[in-house]
Amino acid sequence: MKPSSEPIFWMLFGGGGMLSALIGPVLILVTGILVPFGLLLPQDTMSYDRMLAFAQHPLAKLAVLVVISLFMFHGCHRTLHSLHDLGVHTGTGAKVAFYGVATLATLLTAGLLLVIGF
Amino acid sequence: MPIDTTTRTIEIECLRYDPQTDTEPHFSSYQVPFSDDMSVLEGLQYIKDQLDGSLTFRWSCRMAICGSCGQEVNGVPVLSCHTFLRDYFPHKLRIEPLNNFPIIRDLVIDQNDFLDKLESVKPYLVTKLEKPLAAGPHLQTPQQLNRYYAYSQCINCLLCYAACPQYGLNSDFTGPAALALLHRYNADSRDQGWQVRAEVINADAGVWGCTLVGYCSEVCPKAVDPAHAINQNKVNSAMDFFGVLKLMNKGGTE
Amino acid sequence: MSRYRSTAKTAARTYMQPMAGWWTKNPYFVRYMVREGSALLLTAYALVLLVGLWRLSQGAAAFDAWRAALASPLSVVFHAVGLVMVVYHSYTWFDVMPKTAPDQPIDPKLITGGGIAAAVAVSVLILAALLWGAP
Secondary structure, three states: OOEOOHHHHHHHHHHHHHHHHHHHHHHHHHHHHHHHHOOOOOOOOOOHHHHHHHHHOHHHHHHHHHHHHHHHHHHHHHHHHHHHHOOOOOOHHHHHHHHHHHHHHHHHHHHHHHHHOO | OOOOOOOEEEEEEEEEOOOOOOOOOEEEEEEEEEOOOOEHHHHHHHHHHHHOOOOOOOOOOOOOOOOOOEEEEOOEEEEHHHOEHHHOOOOOEEEEOOOOOOEEEOOEEOOHHHHHHHHHOOOOOOOOOOOOHHHOOOOOOHHHHHHHHHHHHOOOOOHHHHOOHHHHHOOOOOOHHHHHHHHHHHOOOOOOOHHHHHHHHHEOOOHHHOOOOOHHHHHOOOOOOHHHHHHHHHHHHHHHHOOHHHHHOOOOOO | OOOOOOOOOOOOOOEOOOOOOHHHOOHHHHHHHHHHHHHHHHHHHHHHHHHHHHHHHOOHHHHHHHHHHHOOHHHHHHHHHHHHHHHHHHHHHHHHHHHHOOOOOOOHHHHHHHHHHHHHHHHHHHHHHHHOOOO
């Protein structure tokens, strides 16, 4: 039996799982509920100017990249295994597709962060 | 709690399968008189002795140590000697053979696949050099004993395999009990077999076949906690994959 | 093939129970599938953020359009469901964390409790920073 390549994806899955367990709920609460409804937080919390300034900071860029990338790897890894759980055959093709989507999202995020500039 | 010795009657539905006449199983229902001190196994024995001698099931010790009498009772894997009819009354019991194994007849499953897996994890002390008798015993501190003691309590009853959907979905998966026993020996201070067991542990069908459903540990009658044995070894297997174990000089060579 | 010979005299014909619908047959498995299902919502949320970043790179008008879309009923329902599912993910993540930790003499409940406490603390901290202060 050859060694599984799973450790690579499991580490990314674990990183995303931990990060989303810590800050997933609060992120969704802020961007998806509080800000759209104008609840609790200042009105300009997610204004274009503030978000642009945020996305131009190098540390914030790193944070955005890590959040989107790890969430995607976590989600794709789990969904791939869920397909197997539901009896769908998931071979190499499915693996390439799912982790490919997560990789693509990571590259897109990195690209956009560069486009936004410093 | 005082034992209620009055006799009541409970309905037991048993899965029946005769390989010579049946293409698929069916259920037969029996009315079984019972008292508070009767186990599910004793209920099955009543059926075999008094109602239908053809009912086939495994049992031996009647005291939750031999691991022979595992059954699904109402969809939950249990040792039938360790489960009491009174806890189901007034509802009926539906008894089936353990999930995820081929049914040979009635409640009897084919365990061969597990035996192969048990053998594959080398469930014995592996040492580089045989220690001569004159060198005295292998001393262990209580802490060293604690590291593997819980995992050594496994009685191979296969309830954890019946509880594991990953084994059901893909029987290549080495599975809970065998991987827990693998860890039991790896965690033993007298053992130097990490490398010879690495092939099993690091494979897709090794610890990576587990998605931490966790039900194996729930149903284990001996509190072995296979889910813990497997999942802490995902960390070890990942460290092995990235070469960290070698750096830490763990597990010796070859 | 097993090197262990079947003990059954009739040997050949065994019956295998089908796996279809296995997870509906036990509440424990239903909870497991909900836990795994939380990943779909998390993935979708990451994509929402990615779209937001893309709109941000296109300028104020595009970004404000994305902000307006976030306030649409569909978006609010999605985020409300996502919030519930990701909270459940968070709880289950810390609930099973002791299983991944090495054998230790401490109570597994402390690991779970510590993780949940950390999640609550980080959440409060982020909300506080947004409320009073972050530039």
